[in-house]
Amino acid sequence: MSWIYLMLAGIFEIGFATTLKLSNNFTKLWPSIIFIISITLSFYFLEKSIEKIPIGTAYAIWTGIGAVGTVFIGILFFKEPASVMRIFFLVTLVGSVIGLKLTA
Template sequence: MNWIYLFVAGLFEVVWATTMKLSHGFSKWDWALATVAGMIASFFFLAKATKSLPLSLAYPIWTGIGAVGSIIVGVILFGDKIPAITWVFIVLLLVSIIGIKMTA
Protein backbone atom coordinates (compact mmCIF):
# COMPACT_ATOMS: atom_id res chain seq x y z
CA MET A 1 0.00 0.00 0.00
CA ASN A 2 2.88 2.37 0.73
CA TRP A 3 4.10 2.14 -2.87
CA ILE A 4 0.61 3.16 -3.98
CA TYR A 5 0.74 6.14 -1.61
CA LEU A 6 4.09 7.07 -3.10
CA PHE A 7 2.77 6.85 -6.66
CA VAL A 8 -0.28 8.97 -5.76
CA ALA A 9 2.02 11.50 -4.09
CA GLY A 10 4.02 11.71 -7.32
CA LEU A 11 0.86 12.24 -9.35
CA PHE A 12 -0.21 15.06 -7.06
CA GLU A 13 3.23 16.61 -7.55
CA VAL A 14 2.45 16.73 -11.27
CA VAL A 15 -0.96 18.23 -10.46
CA TRP A 16 0.46 21.07 -8.38
CA ALA A 17 3.21 21.82 -10.88
CA THR A 18 0.64 21.98 -13.67
CA THR A 19 -1.84 24.11 -11.77
CA MET A 20 0.98 26.41 -10.66
CA LYS A 21 1.71 27.14 -14.34
CA LEU A 22 -2.01 27.66 -14.96
CA SER A 23 -2.18 30.11 -12.04
CA HIS A 24 0.07 32.55 -13.94
CA GLY A 25 2.23 33.39 -10.96
CA PHE A 26 -0.63 32.91 -8.50
CA SER A 27 -2.63 35.70 -10.17
CA LYS A 28 -5.54 33.35 -10.94
CA TRP A 29 -6.88 32.36 -7.54
CA ASP A 30 -8.78 29.25 -8.59
CA TRP A 31 -5.62 27.68 -10.02
CA ALA A 32 -3.56 29.00 -7.10
CA LEU A 33 -5.88 27.23 -4.65
CA ALA A 34 -5.68 24.06 -6.74
CA THR A 35 -1.88 24.35 -6.55
CA VAL A 36 -1.92 24.56 -2.76
CA ALA A 37 -4.39 21.66 -2.54
CA GLY A 38 -2.15 19.58 -4.82
CA MET A 39 0.88 20.39 -2.67
CA ILE A 40 -0.92 19.40 0.50
CA ALA A 41 -2.15 16.15 -1.05
CA SER A 42 1.31 15.36 -2.44
CA PHE A 43 3.01 15.90 0.91
CA PHE A 44 0.26 14.01 2.74
CA PHE A 45 0.68 10.89 0.59
CA LEU A 46 4.48 11.19 0.70
CA ALA A 47 4.30 11.31 4.50
CA LYS A 48 2.08 8.22 4.55
CA ALA A 49 4.48 6.40 2.23
CA THR A 50 7.54 7.27 4.29
CA LYS A 51 6.01 5.76 7.40
CA SER A 52 7.42 2.44 6.26
CA LEU A 53 9.44 3.16 3.10
CA PRO A 54 12.97 4.47 3.54
CA LEU A 55 13.32 8.16 2.75
CA SER A 56 16.36 7.34 0.60
CA LEU A 57 14.02 5.45 -1.75
CA ALA A 58 10.76 7.34 -1.41
CA TYR A 59 12.06 10.84 -2.04
CA PRO A 60 13.94 10.20 -5.31
CA ILE A 61 11.05 8.12 -6.66
CA TRP A 62 8.57 10.85 -5.70
CA THR A 63 10.63 13.56 -7.39
CA GLY A 64 11.24 11.34 -10.41
CA ILE A 65 7.52 10.72 -10.92
CA GLY A 66 6.93 14.45 -10.58
CA ALA A 67 9.73 15.33 -12.99
CA VAL A 68 8.79 12.87 -15.73
CA GLY A 69 5.08 13.57 -15.30
CA SER A 70 5.64 17.32 -15.52
CA ILE A 71 7.68 16.91 -18.69
CA ILE A 72 4.91 14.86 -20.27
CA VAL A 73 2.24 17.38 -19.21
CA GLY A 74 4.39 20.24 -20.51
CA VAL A 75 4.73 18.59 -23.90
CA ILE A 76 1.07 17.54 -24.20
CA LEU A 77 -0.77 20.46 -22.59
CA PHE A 78 1.57 23.39 -23.08
CA GLY A 79 3.31 22.44 -26.31
CA ASP A 80 6.78 22.44 -24.79
CA LYS A 81 9.43 21.44 -27.31
CA ILE A 82 11.91 18.87 -26.01
CA PRO A 83 15.06 18.12 -28.04
CA ALA A 84 15.47 14.49 -29.08
CA ILE A 85 18.55 13.99 -26.88
CA THR A 86 16.55 15.14 -23.86
CA TRP A 87 14.15 12.23 -24.38
CA VAL A 88 17.12 9.90 -23.98
CA PHE A 89 17.75 11.33 -20.54
CA ILE A 90 14.05 11.18 -19.65
CA VAL A 91 14.11 7.47 -20.48
CA LEU A 92 17.24 7.10 -18.34
CA LEU A 93 15.40 8.80 -15.50
CA LEU A 94 12.51 6.36 -15.86
CA VAL A 95 14.92 3.42 -15.93
CA SER A 96 16.56 4.80 -12.78
CA ILE A 97 13.22 5.11 -10.98
CA ILE A 98 12.32 1.55 -11.91
CA GLY A 99 15.79 0.39 -10.88
CA ILE A 100 15.50 2.04 -7.47
CA LYS A 101 12.13 0.34 -6.95
CA MET A 102 13.34 -3.06 -8.09
CA THR A 103 16.44 -3.05 -5.92
CA ALA A 104 14.72 -1.72 -2.81
Template sequence: MAWIYLFLAGLFETGWAIGLKYTEGFSRLVPSLLTVAAMGVSFWLLSAALRTLPVGSAYAVWTGIGAVGTVILGILLFKEPVTVARMLSILLILAGVAGLRLTSGG
Protein backbone atom coordinates (compact mmCIF):
# COMPACT_ATOMS: atom_id res chain seq x y z
CA MET A 1 0.00 0.00 0.00
CA ALA A 2 2.91 2.36 0.69
CA TRP A 3 3.98 2.29 -2.96
CA ILE A 4 0.45 3.21 -4.03
CA TYR A 5 0.51 6.15 -1.62
CA LEU A 6 3.89 7.16 -2.99
CA PHE A 7 2.72 6.95 -6.61
CA LEU A 8 -0.34 9.08 -5.82
CA ALA A 9 1.85 11.54 -3.93
CA GLY A 10 3.98 11.88 -7.06
CA LEU A 11 0.90 12.55 -9.17
CA PHE A 12 -0.23 15.27 -6.78
CA GLU A 13 3.29 16.71 -6.88
CA THR A 14 2.91 16.97 -10.64
CA GLY A 15 -0.44 18.67 -10.08
CA TRP A 16 0.94 21.32 -7.77
CA ALA A 17 4.00 21.93 -9.92
CA ILE A 18 1.79 22.57 -12.95
CA GLY A 19 -0.62 24.49 -10.74
CA LEU A 20 2.14 26.96 -9.87
CA LYS A 21 2.15 28.07 -13.51
CA TYR A 22 -1.59 28.81 -13.36
CA THR A 23 -1.39 30.76 -10.08
CA GLU A 24 0.62 33.50 -11.82
CA GLY A 25 2.69 34.13 -8.71
CA PHE A 26 -0.22 33.26 -6.40
CA SER A 27 -2.16 36.22 -7.78
CA ARG A 28 -5.13 34.09 -8.93
CA LEU A 29 -7.30 32.78 -6.09
CA VAL A 30 -8.78 29.52 -7.41
CA PRO A 31 -5.60 28.16 -9.00
CA SER A 32 -3.70 29.17 -5.86
CA LEU A 33 -6.13 27.34 -3.57
CA LEU A 34 -6.06 24.21 -5.76
CA THR A 35 -2.27 24.28 -5.90
CA VAL A 36 -1.93 24.59 -2.12
CA ALA A 37 -4.48 21.79 -1.67
CA ALA A 38 -2.51 19.55 -4.05
CA MET A 39 0.65 20.34 -2.07
CA GLY A 40 -1.05 19.28 1.15
CA VAL A 41 -2.36 16.03 -0.31
CA SER A 42 1.02 15.25 -1.88
CA PHE A 43 2.89 15.80 1.39
CA TRP A 44 0.30 13.82 3.37
CA LEU A 45 0.52 10.85 0.98
CA LEU A 46 4.33 11.03 1.04
CA SER A 47 4.32 11.00 4.83
CA ALA A 48 1.98 7.99 4.82
CA ALA A 49 4.34 6.13 2.47
CA LEU A 50 7.31 7.00 4.69
CA ARG A 51 5.82 4.98 7.53
CA THR A 52 7.23 1.87 5.87
CA LEU A 53 9.48 2.90 2.97
CA PRO A 54 13.08 4.08 3.24
CA VAL A 55 13.16 7.87 3.17
CA GLY A 56 15.90 8.15 0.55
CA SER A 57 14.17 5.87 -1.92
CA ALA A 58 10.71 7.28 -1.29
CA TYR A 59 11.83 10.88 -1.68
CA ALA A 60 13.71 10.11 -4.89
CA VAL A 61 10.74 8.25 -6.37
CA TRP A 62 8.34 11.03 -5.31
CA THR A 63 10.42 13.72 -6.98
CA GLY A 64 11.06 11.49 -10.01
CA ILE A 65 7.36 10.94 -10.61
CA GLY A 66 6.73 14.63 -10.13
CA ALA A 67 9.55 15.62 -12.47
CA VAL A 68 8.52 13.26 -15.26
CA GLY A 69 4.85 14.19 -14.94
CA THR A 70 5.65 17.88 -14.96
CA VAL A 71 7.83 17.61 -18.06
CA ILE A 72 5.17 15.63 -19.91
CA LEU A 73 2.39 18.05 -18.95
CA GLY A 74 4.62 21.00 -19.79
CA ILE A 75 4.96 19.56 -23.28
CA LEU A 76 1.25 18.88 -23.63
CA LEU A 77 -0.17 22.00 -21.98
CA PHE A 78 2.43 24.68 -22.60
CA LYS A 79 3.99 23.50 -25.86
CA GLU A 80 7.41 23.13 -24.26
CA PRO A 81 10.01 21.68 -26.64
CA VAL A 82 10.31 17.96 -27.27
CA THR A 83 13.93 17.11 -27.85
CA VAL A 84 15.88 13.89 -27.92
CA ALA A 85 17.86 15.03 -24.87
CA ARG A 86 14.69 15.72 -22.89
CA MET A 87 13.15 12.36 -23.80
CA LEU A 88 16.36 10.50 -22.90
CA SER A 89 16.47 12.36 -19.60
CA ILE A 90 12.90 11.29 -18.84
CA LEU A 91 13.84 7.69 -19.60
CA LEU A 92 16.80 7.93 -17.24
CA ILE A 93 14.58 9.28 -14.46
CA LEU A 94 12.06 6.49 -15.06
CA ALA A 95 14.86 3.91 -14.97
CA GLY A 96 16.01 5.32 -11.64
CA VAL A 97 12.48 5.25 -10.23
CA ALA A 98 12.01 1.65 -11.38
CA GLY A 99 15.40 0.66 -9.98
CA LEU A 100 14.61 2.16 -6.59
CA ARG A 101 11.24 0.41 -6.56
CA LEU A 102 12.85 -2.93 -7.32
CA THR A 103 15.61 -2.57 -4.73
CA SER A 104 13.69 -0.99 -1.85
CA GLY A 105 11.66 -2.73 0.80
CA GLY A 106 8.04 -2.06 1.63
Protein backbone atom coordinates (compact mmCIF):
# COMPACT_ATOMS: atom_id res chain seq x y z
CA MET A 1 0.00 0.00 0.00
CA SER A 2 2.94 2.36 0.65
CA TRP A 3 3.86 2.37 -3.03
CA ILE A 4 0.29 3.29 -3.97
CA TYR A 5 0.43 6.15 -1.47
CA LEU A 6 3.68 7.28 -3.04
CA MET A 7 2.21 7.21 -6.55
CA LEU A 8 -0.78 9.24 -5.35
CA ALA A 9 1.58 11.71 -3.68
CA GLY A 10 3.43 12.11 -6.97
CA ILE A 11 0.21 12.62 -8.94
CA PHE A 12 -0.94 15.30 -6.51
CA GLU A 13 2.51 16.91 -6.80
CA ILE A 14 1.91 17.25 -10.53
CA GLY A 15 -1.44 18.78 -9.65
CA PHE A 16 -0.05 21.35 -7.26
CA ALA A 17 2.78 22.36 -9.58
CA THR A 18 0.38 22.78 -12.49
CA THR A 19 -2.23 24.71 -10.52
CA LEU A 20 0.52 26.89 -9.06
CA LYS A 21 1.16 28.12 -12.59
CA LEU A 22 -2.56 28.43 -13.34
CA SER A 23 -3.22 30.39 -10.14
CA ASN A 24 -1.29 33.35 -11.58
CA ASN A 25 0.44 34.19 -8.30
CA PHE A 26 -2.68 33.15 -6.35
CA THR A 27 -4.85 35.76 -8.05
CA LYS A 28 -7.24 33.19 -9.55
CA LEU A 29 -9.56 31.55 -7.05
CA TRP A 30 -10.18 28.03 -8.37
CA PRO A 31 -6.62 27.17 -9.36
CA SER A 32 -5.52 28.49 -5.94
CA ILE A 33 -8.06 26.28 -4.14
CA ILE A 34 -7.06 23.24 -6.21
CA PHE A 35 -3.40 24.03 -5.44
CA ILE A 36 -4.08 23.99 -1.68
CA ILE A 37 -6.02 20.72 -1.92
CA SER A 38 -3.37 19.12 -4.14
CA ILE A 39 -0.40 20.12 -2.00
CA THR A 40 -2.18 18.96 1.16
CA LEU A 41 -3.01 15.57 -0.36
CA SER A 42 0.46 15.23 -1.85
CA PHE A 43 2.14 15.71 1.52
CA TYR A 44 -0.43 13.51 3.25
CA PHE A 45 0.22 10.60 0.89
CA LEU A 46 3.98 11.17 1.02
CA GLU A 47 3.81 10.99 4.81
CA LYS A 48 1.80 7.76 4.63
CA SER A 49 4.28 6.24 2.19
CA ILE A 50 7.33 6.88 4.38
CA GLU A 51 5.88 4.68 7.10
CA LYS A 52 7.27 1.72 5.11
CA ILE A 53 9.50 3.17 2.36
CA PRO A 54 12.87 4.75 3.27
CA ILE A 55 12.56 8.55 3.27
CA GLY A 56 15.38 9.09 0.78
CA THR A 57 13.87 6.66 -1.70
CA ALA A 58 10.33 7.99 -1.23
CA TYR A 59 11.41 11.61 -1.59
CA ALA A 60 13.44 10.95 -4.74
CA ILE A 61 10.61 9.01 -6.35
CA TRP A 62 8.04 11.61 -5.29
CA THR A 63 10.03 14.45 -6.81
CA GLY A 64 10.80 12.34 -9.88
CA ILE A 65 7.12 11.65 -10.53
CA GLY A 66 6.34 15.31 -10.01
CA ALA A 67 9.15 16.53 -12.23
CA VAL A 68 8.44 14.17 -15.12
CA GLY A 69 4.69 14.69 -14.94
CA THR A 70 5.00 18.46 -14.70
CA VAL A 71 7.37 18.60 -17.68
CA PHE A 72 4.90 16.56 -19.74
CA ILE A 73 2.05 18.87 -18.68
CA GLY A 74 4.20 21.84 -19.67
CA ILE A 75 4.94 20.35 -23.08
CA LEU A 76 1.36 19.28 -23.76
CA PHE A 77 -0.58 22.25 -22.40
CA PHE A 78 1.79 25.19 -22.02
CA LYS A 79 3.75 24.80 -25.27
CA GLU A 80 7.07 24.32 -23.50
CA PRO A 81 9.92 22.96 -25.65
CA ALA A 82 10.30 19.20 -26.17
CA SER A 83 13.91 19.12 -27.30
CA VAL A 84 15.83 15.88 -27.75
CA MET A 85 18.06 16.67 -24.77
CA ARG A 86 15.08 17.47 -22.56
CA ILE A 87 13.43 14.16 -23.42
CA PHE A 88 16.77 12.35 -22.95
CA PHE A 89 17.14 13.69 -19.43
CA LEU A 90 13.53 12.87 -18.60
CA VAL A 91 14.16 9.28 -19.67
CA THR A 92 17.30 9.29 -17.53
CA LEU A 93 15.26 10.56 -14.59
CA VAL A 94 12.61 7.87 -15.09
CA GLY A 95 15.35 5.23 -15.23
CA SER A 96 16.76 6.52 -11.97
CA VAL A 97 13.35 6.44 -10.29
CA ILE A 98 12.81 2.87 -11.47
CA GLY A 99 16.26 1.94 -10.16
CA LEU A 100 15.41 3.39 -6.75
CA LYS A 101 12.15 1.46 -6.68
CA LEU A 102 13.92 -1.79 -7.54
CA THR A 103 16.53 -1.34 -4.82
CA ALA A 104 14.15 -0.27 -2.03
